[in-house]
Amino acid sequence: MLSVLQTARFPLLAIDIGNTSTVLGLADETLRLVRTWRVRTNRELLPDDLALQLSGLFGLGAQLGPGDQRWPRSAVLSSVAPPVGENYLLALRHHFGIEPFEVSTANLPDVTVELDQPGSLGADRLCNLFGAERYLGTSEYAVVVDFGTSTNFDVIGRGRRFVGGVLATGAQVSADALFARAAKLPRINLQAPASAIGKNTVHALQSGLVFGYAEMVDGLLRRIRAELPSPAVTVATGGFARTVEGICTEINHYDDTLTLRGLVELWASR
16 A cells, blocks of 8 residues: 555656666556656766656657656666666756665665675566566465576565576577677577478578577576475566567566566555
8 A cells, every 4th residue: 555655756757777778667656557668778878868868758649748747756766787877867866856766685675685695686686576476376486587688587485585596698699699700690580480490591590599598498497496495486578578478388477567567566665
């Protein structure tokens, strides 16, 4: 249940800054994401540039302004690209009069991070912890597979425990490395081919990069599940997740907005 003070601070702007993309969303007092955007993470943009970007997004498709009740009144931010995160903080503070809540292990006392160095845990993985709670059901554990620049496997225990995880190379990063080192191989779209056995170069590359990647994900999920004391539910999110939907046999749910929604629920839980 939200307090009266929290309700007055909506709409809430949630910003998830990744190495490749930044995802933004506006949430209402029911914690529902009513608008979302995805933009390229640009380390060259200064706070004033980002303020212009935000103003343009808020007014996209509607003539909104600071006095409009749909204009954000508070913000929560997660960043794995520190210079960009700091510039968003400055833009929100100086141009919108909003003091954002920045996610870190230091300001989430109800979260237990079971790592050798708890402070090293990325903010996006904390958001995934909150976003995955609704999928636990009767399970004691959930595993979030976040397909981004890297592919993160986040093992979450009931009671807001971050148990540990796996970090693997992202699918697009793997593809880019292959194309950079093999001059005769063409760049291709990462999409699943009709069959595993390739009949041409593009077909063979798609099989290796998509089916091969899906097998890696399934294999790691089986290993993770085997090490846990009880069954775990698995959830996929991130840009590449839909490409492997129906191919990965170890994934139970697909949720495009899991990290962003986790940001909103994390803010509301304070």
